[in-house]
Amino acid sequence: MGERGFLALGDSYTIGEGVPEAGRWPVQLAHRLGMGAPRIVATTGWTTDELSAAMDAAHLHPGHGLVTLLIGVNNQYRGRPATEYREQFLALLHRAIGLAGDARRVVVVSIPDWGVTPFAEGRDRAAIGREIDAFNAIAKDETLRAFARWVDVTGISREHAGMVVGDGLHPSAAQYELWVEAILPEARAAFREVSHQGKP
DSSP states (O other): OOTTOEEEEESHHHHTTTSOGGGSHHHHHHHHHTOOOOEEEEOTTOOHHHHHHHHHHHTOOSOOSEEEEOOOHHHHHTTOOHHHHHHHHHHHHHHHHHHHSSGGGEEEEOOOOGGGSGGGTTSOHHHHHHHHHHHHHHHHHHHHHTTOEEEOOHHHHHHTTTOBOTTSSSBOHHHHHHHHHHHHHHHHHHHHHHHTTTOO
């Protein structure tokens, strides 16, 4: 991976469950940034610890121009505690910063609210939303504390709950396009600020 390579870390949302490769938000984002295809380390169903184990196996190296991280929905879905999430998310964040070489090159994306989707019919949608909000509050707190970048797409997921693929759960390519619009300013700023580092 070259200096400007893009590494996307996550779960089903990052791999784009149910959408063509070109519809995945990291692929859409790379296209908008004029970058080559991103390296994606993500699989549907992964929790924080499973992503960490996959990163170990992937033999990743520092020097990425941009690293994104979106993880936690499966911790919430499996009923795992928020205290564990904070500890494991923080470890992943520090790994992401190490791979980027600078916290300003790391963009953390919030967990969307699957409780608003057709898949959640018959479940306690309000409780799901509260738990997602709690996990996102942890991720945002740790992200900003580390001086990395935070982008909230949860509101988009709630506003466009019907923009999902055939499983009634995962976002469509069109919803991911809205995510990209939200992520793009922070991604561009990541390159702009770091590229000017040390210049008069």
